[in-house]
Amino acid sequence: MSANGDESLLALVREDLRGFGGYASARSQSFQGEVWLNANESPWANPADGSGGNRRYPDPQPQALCERLAGLYGCSPEQLLVGRGSDEAIDLLVRALCVPGRDAVVVTPPVFGMYAVSTRLQNAPLVEVPLRDTEAGFIADMDAIAAAALQSRARLVFLCSPSNPTGGTIALEDIAALAERLHGHALVVVDEAYGEFSDLPSAIGLMARRSNIAVLRTLSKAHALAAARIGSLIADAALIRVLRACQAPYPLPGPCVQLALAGLDEAAQALTRQRVRLLKAERMQLQAALVRLPGVCRVYPSQGNYLLVRFDDAEQAFRSLLTAGVVVRDQRAAPQLGDALRISIGTPEQNARVLAALSAQEIAA
Template structure:
């Protein structure tokens, strides 16, 4: 008998989240993981255990996101915050989460690991949040409602007024978890501005995208102090390595923040350039509106396009398995040079067809 027979059957049967790095390796132009195309620099010392919630970093992040330090929990990317929320609020075999696909796959994976059911209220035809469908799927078992804005992988933004409305409706029933991993690219106010109004509101932020620290894995949960303290009870003792803390402090310095703002401006300009250029290609059916640092693109031949790009060393994200995106590839906005390399290849493919 295999030792794995001792493990939970649902874990053995679980389809794990498939990350961008797992799906495609190699390549010279990496446009598949929504990372910043620029790298930061940091000098590190690693001989001591790190503080579980480093005060300097907690204060800097609280200032960045406009909350009190007691309302902030740092962890290993947003993924750890999602996992902690599932473990704290969902009883295996009894409770459920509610998601709006197509959306970030880790919500459902974390629920499956915890043994929580996953209820679904699909996005509308324009990939906006369907509030009526969301309300229709609410049951007493639902403890967490996940809203991703801008949504990954489709790119649409959820209006702050709708988040405010939903949080009020869910009071006493469930937590509304708003994932804002890409909000810096949207030019929109954060749901964190609503924390004082809703004790059941949780906001997820990250330094992985706009702040170029995908490799450091620094995620932030913003919520009422009582939720933060509850989650700390089940959190491992040293969630952030010293190297990650030092890197985060470095990118939160004034000069680094100014550089980040400049780079965000470049990303936004390049996003619109890519949108216009891709829309003009005969191989493209549609470029979905996006408020993030990526574009979700419908192709006449998504599989063939993906294969030809990969063969040329350009890695994009195949999202055809997501509901409503059967013909889509997601393209992260790269440096101007990388974007031009992508467009040159696609135009060459069109001319050769």
């Protein structure tokens, strides 16, 4: 990237953080030695620690994991920030780019709530551009998003694609066009937490031409490692350096890193791809079956591992599922979703249980 590209992107960072060095932890310094006495760690292992390795602080950005993830996502390790799920990256972006009370964040409700939570915690103005409910499903109004971002002098625009909870996606050419319109004004962050379930390519491929695009990815969904809490932000290397300075010293526990490395080996990735194909087939079958049920008003098309469903009586549907031991996400408090539930795609047996519970409520009625 050219120097001008770096400068235009770094101009979006808070003025007081542009030269911020952050905390220099013991593991952030490159030394070689046999006796490590620089971090006030215990010289003895905990009795529960069979390997003894957990008495040491972990690497802030584990090289092996960063390289594995960079290969998975098609970026360089320098473009990657690994942290505690996507949530940490969202929070870091808002804190690093938005001056409290001044720099706005644009979101597109109904959408993942952590964008708004991080914005509120930073006391940054929150600008909402609602998704439009159309015959094709919920879609993002890109012209309205651009206008709102420019008018509010926003520093961040969060796009969720596939969108949670609606399941819709945003075409890459629309993302690129928005980034072009907001060049020098805002960073466009594309949340691809459910990207493995989508038929669209990743927006990571746009970053070579648009420095103000960043992408969020996670191991919590398709890779089945939600408890490990490992997510990634892929962005311009200059921005990644700023965010690393703002990040807590040791964001990734060592055991979680080892679990992630094992969960990303060739055999595990092959199984993940197989399960994604199965889940997408189940998504299609469950959608077709739900549409035929009495009491179901609409099932939205989805590129995620879930379906958004409107009901004549969402309360009754929710209670019927609970009675059958099935817990789904109640979306009725979300904007435009007063009659909707979000149903994650499960195993074939679990999906059959959903259909049985909803069918039984109609028979009882």
